[in-house]
Amino acid sequence: MVRTPLTPEERERGERLGRLLREARGGRSMTDVAAAAGISAETLRKIETGRAPTPAFFTVAALARTLGLSMDDLVEQCALLVV
Numbered sequence: 001m002v003r004t005p006l007t008p009e010e011r012e013r014g015e016r017l018g019r020l021l022r023e024a025r026g027g028r029s030m031t032d033v034a035a036a037a038g039i040s041a042e043t044l045r046k047i048e049t050g051r052a053p054t055p056a057f058f059t060v061a062a063l064a065r066t067l068g069l070s071m072d073d074l075v076e077q078c079a080l081l082v083v
């Protein structure tokens with residue numbers, strides 16, 4: 001299967017998500033947060049660095065729950081502005 005290349009806006013949205021998750025993680029280790037969310041530390045690393053700019057919904061939901069973030073807040077802060 002060939003994936004459609006991401007647009008610059010989609011890459012930026014992934015970078016914003018990564019920054020938000022990194023900030024919310026604070027001093028907690030990547031390994032601890034990933035384990036609590038039920039994902040690998042490598043997956044979390046890719047999301048936080050923007051190398052996985054379109055993570056699965058359930059992955060984001062698990063991270064949000066683990067980090068005490070609201071999905072509404074994540075959407076609001078990461079969504080592309082459509083004019």
